[in-house]
Amino acid sequence: MSDAFRKGARAGWADFLPMSVGLIPWAVVTGIAMRSIGLSPVEAMGMNLIVYAGTAQLGTLPLIATGAPLWLIFVTALVLNLRFVIFSAAIAPAFHDHHWARRVSASYLLVDGVFAVGADKMLGAREPEWRWGYFIAPSVWCWCLWQVFVLVGVLGAEIVPRDWSLEFMVTIALMLLMIPMARTRPMLLAAVAGGLGAVLLRDLPLRLGLFAGIAIGIASGFVAEHWQTRRAER
Amino acid sequence: MSDGLTLWLTFAAIGVTTLMTRGSFIMLGEKARLPAALHRALRYAPAAALSALVVPDILLDGGQLQPLNPKLLAAVVVVVVALRWRNPWLPFILGMGVLIALRKGLGL
Numbered sequence: 001m002s003d004a005f006r007k008g009a010r011a012g013w014a015d016f017l018p019m020s021v022g023l024i025p026w027a028v029v030t031g032i033a034m035r036s037i038g039l040s041p042v043e044a045m046g047m048n049l050i051v052y053a054g055t056a057q058l059g060t061l062p063l064i065a066t067g068a069p070l071w072l073i074f075v076t077a078l079v080l081n082l083r084f085v086i087f088s089a090a091i092a093p094a095f096h097d098h099h100w101a102r103r104v105s106a107s108y109l110l111v112d113g114v115f116a117v118g119a120d121k122m123l124g125a126r127e128p129e130w131r132w133g134y135f136i137a138p139s140v141w142c143w144c145l146w147q148v149f150v151l152v153g154v155l156g157a158e159i160v161p162r163d164w165s166l167e168f169m170v171t172i173a174l175m176l177l178m179i180p181m182a183r184t185r186p187m188l189l190a191a192v193a194g195g196l197g198a199v200l201l202r203d204l205p206l207r208l209g210l211f212a213g214i215a216i217g218i219a220s221g222f223v224a225e226h227w228q229t230r231r232a233e234r
Numbered sequence: 235m236s237d238g239l240t241l242w243l244t245f246a247a248i249g250v251t252t253l254m255t256r257g258s259f260i261m262l263g264e265k266a267r268l269p270a271a272l273h274r275a276l277r278y279a280p281a282a283a284l285s286a287l288v289v290p291d292i293l294l295d296g297g298q299l300q301p302l303n304p305k306l307l308a309a310v311v312v313v314v315v316a317l318r319w320r321n322p323w324l325p326f327i328l329g330m331g332v333l334i335a336l337r338k339g340l341g342l
Binding site for chain 1: 240241242243244245246247248249250251252253254255256257258259260261262263266272274275277278279280281282283284285286287288289290291292293294297299305308309312313316317323325326329330333
């Protein structure tokens with residue numbers, strides 16, 4: 001283990017730690033939800049290890065419960081996961097100089113939270129080992145936390161009180177990520193437009209409203225940045 | 235519900251979508267580069283995506299616009315607390331506290 005790797009790992013873990021707390025209720029809720037449609041503890045943990053994507057897991061549960069055809073479940077999961085293509089394209093330059101085995105593990109481990117917290121710093125870092133440490137430490141931490149607390153939910157499905165709205169901790173965590181991002185005007189505009197777009201287009205099928213909102217937000221930020229630079233040049 | 239082998243095949247199919255999407259550009263490596271303009275646009279992806287996930291959650295209740303709901307009030311508290319104090323746990327504690335108090339205490 002190189003010195004750069006250790007420094008990167010420490011920095012990545014420290015940056016991700018505060019938001020990782022928000023995963024805990026989400027994991028517990030996912031564990032309970034999987035049991036609630038009739039999966040056995042082994043099946044639930046199997047799904048959790050194979051899929052490792054909360055939104056896709058929760059979104060496909062109603063389809064699995066009703067015995068929907070495999071292709072429909074596949075397409076639904078694909079749509080729910082499409083945002084990862086955006087994340088993957090954005091973060092890919094940070095992995096260009098790495099071995100394929102590392103890239104395969106990154107393809108399994110890349111989650112929203114680690115991307116949101118670390119993408120900027122990873123893309124700005126020259127040292128490859130620092131970059132890898134900065135990614136892999138919080139990613140493995142997140143994976144362990146997720147598996148452990150899904151297991152808690154799976155085993156505790158009968159006792160955990162369901163009316164405590166614990167899933168709101170995820171919303172809080174996501175908001176806390178957004179606040180420091182919205183420092184520049186174009187970024188703030190991207191967030192506002194993305195949020196309102198998703199609300200106004202919520203009735204589109206297959207959760208396409210979510211993707212439409214994201215697209216509107218990105219476009220707004222991009223155009224605002226363009227105008228800002230043009231005004232500065234004048 | 236699907237059973238046995240079908241169920242595990244289903245899990246595998248869902249898992250493939252996760253690997254495919256997350257791995258897309260990471261696995262393509264140097265062979266696929268996004269054009270510069272597209273790459274600049276993608277910088278706005280995290281903020282836009284987080285907001286697109288959060289805002290409907292705090293503005294809607296059962297698919298309807300609900301401007302004065304407990305989640306929105308709790309969200310306002312979270313933003314104020316996060317801007318005012320540096321403590322990372324405080325927004326969680328006060329946000330959850332406000333939400334539970336409004337839901338249980340006032341029955342909203």
